[in-house]
Amino acid sequence: GAGVSQSPRYKVAKRGQDVALRCDPISGHVSLFWYQQALGQGPEFLTYFQNEAQLDKSGLPSDRFFAERPEGSVSTLKIQRTQQEDSAVYLCASSSQGAGAKNIQYFGAGTRLSVL
């Protein structure tokens, strides 16, 4: 597709369940980012990939959060043993360049996770 695609768009999980969120970046984009957006807040950085390498995971809030991009394209964000505080919109963004602060990030529509 032409843009960043995320699935599912909505996910409801019971507390303690594991969830997996998928991101399909724009074809050929080298960099991929995950952000978490809590209700009424701005997005907050979770992790960054350059191709298949996870170069920065400093924003992951706990060891329950895990992300991968094994072939340098599609990425999955996995949350184990979900808690209510994990409820948020999870945004994926991609950019065409590798490391570089001027790279423009293109965002998907996000996955809204609700943990009951």
Add this chain to the structure above:
Amino acid sequence: AQSVTQPDIHITVSEGASLELRCNYSYGATPYLFWYVQSPGQGLQLLLKYFSGDTLVQGIKGFEAEFKRSQSSFNLRKPSVHWSDAAEYFCAVVPSQTGANNLFFGTGTRLTVIP
């Protein structure tokens, strides 16, 4: 502490009126600056960006922003608002000297447009 501040949580303007959304940042060196718009159920769309040079930058949808180093500000403006501009607006930065690639966002300003 490093931060991006959008002091206005919610702004209401009449259609056709002018608009200014405020953004202030607190970083040691001038970061790279961005404005994004988020409509309900949509991803973030880039309106405009500032890296260097001319301090008045033009963006899409008739928006512009002015970088003022002395005020550490990057305010977004539009001379005449359309009903379709109703959305959430986010100011964001990438610190230019830290090696970081990720965006740091403000908390957003929700714009309501009344007919």
